[in-house]
Amino acid sequence: MKTFVPFSQLRQQPTIVVDSTGLGAALTLAHWRGAATPEALRDDTSAGSVLRALRAPATGGLDAPAVTANHFDVDGFVGVWSLLHPELALRHEHLLRLTATLGDFRELDWYDPLADHALKLVCWLNAEEKARFYEPFGAPARRRREDEASAEKFEWFLPRFQEILENPEVGRAAWEPEVKRVQQAVAHMQSTVTTTRAYPEIGLLVVCTPVPLPYYALFGSSGGFDMVLSLYDENWYEFEYKYTTWIDLESRSTLPRLPLSGLAACLNGQEQSPHQWTFDGVTDTGPLLRLDGKRLTKVQRYADPDQRPIYSSSIEPETLEQEVVAFFRERYARIQPRRYWTWAEIRAAGEATNS
Known part of the structure; x- marks a missing residue:
């Protein structure tokens, strides 16, 4: 016992x-x-x-x-x-x-x-x-x-x-x-109001649905993907690295997390709203990229997307998706997925892609 x-x-x-x-x-x-x-x-x-x-x-x-x-x-x-x-x-x-x-x-x-x-x-x-x-x-x-x-x-x-x-x-x-x-929310995700687009080469799933939803519905069918870009009505957006890239995943290879500073800078260069794109570091359990994300507490960031404030962007959804996909395609082009990345290797990969 x-x-x-x-x-x-x-x-x-x-x-x-x-x-x-x-x-x-x-x-x-x-x-x-x-x-x-x-x-x-x-x-x-x-x-x-x-x-x-x-x-x-x-x-x-x-x-x-x-x-x-x-x-x-x-x-x-x-x-x-x-x-x-x-x-x-x-x-x-x-x-x-x-x-x-x-x-x-x-x-x-x-x-x-x-x-x-x-x-x-x-x-x-x-x-x-x-x-x-x-x-x-x-x-x-x-x-x-x-x-x-x-x-x-x-x-x-x-x-x-x-x-x-x-x-x-x-x-x-x-x-x-x-x-x-x-x-x-799951019924909402499985209805015709929601569409998804997959970019398996970079591990990204794009979810287009009218409003923020609980994580268990939003991420429920995201198995095999390590990044989710949520595109809501009103030009509300959130990008998140899933927890699957914080731990040592055993069942499959993954790409290392990359710093989101470059992507945020790109989006801020286009953003005309009064809000700024902010991001969490790669060692956060679930790094978010969103408008005014730095105002959120850790409790809010862990809570469901429909339980935290969200702001409208001036960037159109098609443009935002293109920018996110292009950013990761370029930086992951020379990185091979594998298991058991160390944090030192993840930081090194991020520094190499930013150089």
Whole structure:
């Protein structure tokens, strides 16, 4: 039997670290870039690495009595819970993999028989987290450290998750509002009002839809792409590097993130509105390029696109799409996709393309 311990207690006993890194871990099971996850256990999600480990019981360090993580999110929680309930986790492996992927990458195959079940689990976790604790990335605003404050979330969710996993109706009051909101947005994405254009050579998906939507709908069918350009009515636009390029993705090769400064400068040279194109750095979990993006807090940037302010651009959508595609085609022309980029290699690639 294993127990969950706060991250601060990592070195007090042999401990498995999930979806995090820490010195002194008996075993690391994380998809973070450069994490010491054993090669045979690498997976797109940290929960996936945990599930691989459970199918390889001879894995060194897997017998450690304690489990920890330095933050709370869906992927990390599913991984921690699975280590504490190995038989149940393997019984529900496919569902847990869908849940972790939706939580971290916001991707989901809506035609999978378990898609609705996974959505309910994620929405339950999200709703209860916000209602009982604080929203993701909200700890600093409360003058708390995430690695300390998140332990309270684990302690509340861990004994309650099995019941929801096996009978999601128990948590309907919590998950239903967000599930309905996402399902309505998915119907919107699958209707004739939405069109998409794919540029697989640069990993870009362009989504044209009237209004901003929840991420689970907007990114749900974006599997295999690492950048999304959203073109809305009223000349509202957002570009985002997905979280798939922040971590070490196992299932496929990726291109490295590039600095968005050059693209922002190009767009600002054309922008006639009172707003400026701003961007986040390559090490942000999900760098955004948008008008007046620097006014957003981290909580707002992580929140759904329909929950943050957005401004009209003077640039027409066809022109914007052409500029974005041309920017990345030129800079990615001499870069080959591969797995396991280091941050140093990503920065070097960005410097080379800007020279």
